[in-house]
Amino acid sequence: xxxxxxxxxxxxxxxxxxxxxxxxxxxxxxxxxxxxxxxxxxxxxxxxxxxxxxxxxxxxxxxxxxxxxxxxxxxxxxxxxxxxxxxxxxxxxxxxxxxxxxxxxxxxxxxxxxxxxxxxxxxxxxxxxxxxxxxxxxxxxxxxxxxxxxxxxxxxxxxxxxxxxxxxxxxxxxxxxxxxxxxxxxxxxxxxxxxxxxxxxxxxx
Numbered sequence: 613x614x615x616x617x618x619x620x621x622x623x624x625x626x627x628x629x630x631x632x633x634x635x636x637x638x639x640x641x642x643x644x645x646x647x648x649x650x651x652x653x654x655x656x657x658x659x660x661x662x663x664x665x666x667x668x669x670x671x672x673x674x675x676x677x678x679x680x681x682x683x684x685x686x687x688x689x690x691x692x693x694x695x696x697x698x699x700x701x702x703x704x705x706x707x708x709x710x711x712x713x714x715x716x717x718x719x720x721x722x723x724x725x726x727x728x729x730x731x732x733x734x735x736x737x738x739x740x741x742x743x744x745x746x747x748x749x750x751x752x753x754x755x756x757x758x759x760x761x762x763x764x765x766x767x768x769x770x771x772x773x774x775x776x777x778x779x780x781x782x783x784x785x786x787x788x789x790x791x792x793x794x795x796x797x798x799x800x801x802x803x804x805x806x807x808x809x810x811x812x813x814x815x816x817x
Contacts, residue, residue, distance in 0.1 A: 613654050618705030619688055621652040623662045624759060627670065627677065627714045630777055632741055632767060635670065635716075637725075637733035645747040647756070648732070649709065658682070658710040666714075669732040671724025677714040681766030686710060689755045706751075711759040713766050715777075723793070736793055741767065 614620055625648040627635040636645050650665035652658060659679075666672050690706035697704075716722075725733050742760060745753045771777050 613651070614704060615708065618703055619686075619708040620704065620706070621658075621686075622649055622707045622709045623652060623658050623665060624649040624687075624709045624711040624755075625662060625666055625670075625714060626711065626759065626763060627666075627672075627716055628680075628741065628767065629716050629720075629738055631738075632771070632777065633738035634741055634743055635723075636737050636739040636743055637669070638735040638737075640731055640734045643747065644749055646749075646752070649707075650732075659712075662710075662712050668728040669725075670736075671727035672716075672718065672722055676716065676718030676722045678717055680713040680715055680770050681763050682713070683709075683711040683759060683762050687755045687758050689751055692751060695751075709755065709759075711763060713763040715770065720793070 625635075627648070629635075635648070637648060638645050648665060648669040650661065650669065652661040653664075656664070659682075663674050666677070686708040687710075688706060688708045691704070693701060723736065725731050725736065741764070745756055748756060
């Protein structure tokens, strides 16, 4: 479903934990990391699409999160022609997205990357809110920065309402996010151009 300008309606999700770290997912069989996102189906509201994508990509139900805020307007990025399917060329321009900031109210164990038959991620980790974007595909980086900047005040407002948030447990040192997970198994691994993190033993498919 495209709008008149050739943009596909889409939702993006920034999921944070009690320490204000954000969910960072590794795309299946790629060395690229990103936030969960997905298209809005015909007849869906952005919020309904967000909850559906959250369940499909991360395995979380509405009762596992609370909405802290969303972007006011659409944020757009164009997709380079070489990334566009041949049958879409000439019509498809890119994505327009509504971004949501969510607080995880459940536990890490509720995250299930294989909740759907076509997983988007094969590993995940908690990263600082201003996560380095070098591992994000280049044409998405500007929108990521826009979404993080627009939604950060909601994060700070939630911290003021609940002072314990952001102080639970030991905050990971700058540049040293929490370990990456998949399917519940965790092993140590050195990421390229990154400091030590952990990832799964045995990636599916």
